[in-house]
């Protein structure tokens with residue numbers, strides 16, 4: 001809470017643009033409408049919410065979302081600003097707006113050529129952490145209890161006051177005796193003991209360094225760790241005569257959200273592993289970049305110096321021993337990864353150089369400066385898209401999808417690998433202006449499928465032990481993930497979240513999403529394809545003999561359910577309450593869940609009377625973390641506003657620790673009451 005308070009009262013010096021000149025003012029004096037400058041040196045932490053009007057920047061939002069991957073912000077244009085509904089309760093809700101919205105309290109890692117418009121200088125009190133945990137309930141009930149005692153004491157006080165007056169006792173004595181009665185009913189040390197008890201528990205947490213608490217309340221399991229890029233699978237041959245790398249390698253080199261900050265590459269761990277695999281180089285056109293004057297001159301000659309933010313290039317020395325053409329990629333525009341869309345894309349321009357003498361200088365291993373530009377690139381751009389295979393399939397040209405696409409996807413996902421699909425399109429004869437204005441939906445379509453890349457999901461050491469401990473404690477554990485359902489099933493089996501002997505049933509609907517209604521039939525099918533189906537109403541397997549004593553027949557085998565986000569949504573929209581409750585109670589795996597669906601799952605479990613813990617590690621878990629009774633954010637940030645508890649050790653080992661501490665706090669509180 002102290003950190004929250006500090007954040008609300010945070011002030012610093014800032015440079016604002018007023019009356020045609022720059023002024024240095026205290027951030028407390030900033031008013032809505034001010035335009036101010038953001039650089040990490042002068043304004044490391046944003047003192048207020050703001051719209052990014054010009055330039056771009058990278059911010060660390062982990063204190064809000066728990067997501068330690070830096071987030072890129074691009075500037076808003078007039079159209080964007082005009083489309084905001086300021087009257088709405090939450091004008092910044094949409095993902096589109098958060099692209100150019102800077103949140104007060106977040107840290108600026110890097111900024112480029114920007115001046116910003118100040119939104120409303122609120123005090124960050126929107127970030128309240130709901131007091132919805134068990135300990136909060138105990139605290140609330142404790143104070144209610146003291147309140148009731150207070151009422152009894154007051155009534156006793158009035159009654160004895162009246163009696164003493166009737167007995168004509170001395171007024172000072174009346175007052176002292178009446179006060180005595182209050183202290184008899186409410187032990188004076190009780191409120192202090194309760195507060196002390198709470199502080200003790202919090203104090204212990206702060207010192208463990210594993211779990212940091214932002215409030216006096218007291219879980220999704222991040223089981224997967226990207227350990228190594230296992231294999232690349234190019235399904236289509238995409239040979240390019242001038243450039244020796246296949247398009248899938250180019251895609252791995254350019255299609256990511258890696259940032260270079262002070263010479264260090266930062267970003268999504270999966271992107272980092274993928275990029276590391278290519279062995280390519282990346283640099284950004286900011287003050288700290290290593291981009292040579294020579295490269296800047298080349299960009300300038302091609303009028304690219306103001307539009308290219310990032311340059312990605314294959315290794316100079318190994319690439320073209322024979323060729324006299326060297327190619328690098330300038331990233332013109334990127335559409336960041338959005339959990340709801342499950343994809344990201346970049347628009348790039350190839351920058352090729354025809355060399356007259358391609359001699360490498362011994363030390364710097366860079367092409368000779370006598371290069372000539374290849375001007376043939378003209379108005380051509382390329383878009384590389386990567387994302388969940390189901391999503392990529394939908395936006396690719398049908399004839400570019402290999403016949404065994406689903407089979408391969410199923411094979412790798414079933415083996416527990418994370419599968420990412422890549423697609424590509426050449427955007428021919430388009431002006432810069434058009435590219436800059438292009439909407440995501442307009443360019444991310446009619447693509448050519450390039451291939452899958454497969455990541456091995458390595459379980460963090462000790463995960464299975466923690467799952468076992470929680471099982472022994474009879475705490476129900478459910479996997480809730482954005483990943484593929486088959487991958488989720490495989491990981492759940494490895495860590496004993498579901499018994500490996502159990503059959504798993506997955507629901508599906510024949511109709512496409514837009515044609516679905518309450519009459520759409522859900523089919524619950526065995527994942528192993530054994531042709532066994534569950535009854536769609538009772539979710540029970542077929543009994544050996546339905547005619548004979550149906551009621552008392554034993555269930556023929558043990559089984560679990562795994563539901564995908566779209567079916568979960570369908571059941572919420574059209575299913576009966578009975579079916580929804582059965583799914584909530586019986587289902588062990590919720591996969592391909594969007595952030596909103598994770599949130600809804602928590603709320604519906606709570607509506608059934610469950611006390612829900614949620615353990616999550618990313619921005620896509622924020623809603624669920626906040627809604628849960630016990631939210632644990634696994635984040636490198638010291639404390640994140642996304643959840644009441646933050647564990648810097650990004651492992652579920654913090655869950656039993658927290659439960660133990662919570663129970664200890666409860667026992668201490670009850671003991672206090674008993675003692676008093």
Ligand SMILES: Nc1ncnc2c1ncn2[C@@H]1O[C@H](COP(=O)(O)OP(=O)(O)OP(=O)(O)O)[C@@H](O)[C@H]1O
Nearest residue numbers: 268337339342343344386387388481482483484620
């Ligand atoms: N950086 C990325 N670029 C492209 N696609 C991605 C990226 N990260 C994830 N995806 C795809 O989007 C899907 C959903 O991602 P999301 O971040 O919502 O969940 P997740 O990381 O798979 O799982 P969890 O919910 O356990 O964090 C992933 O399964 C993957 O197919």
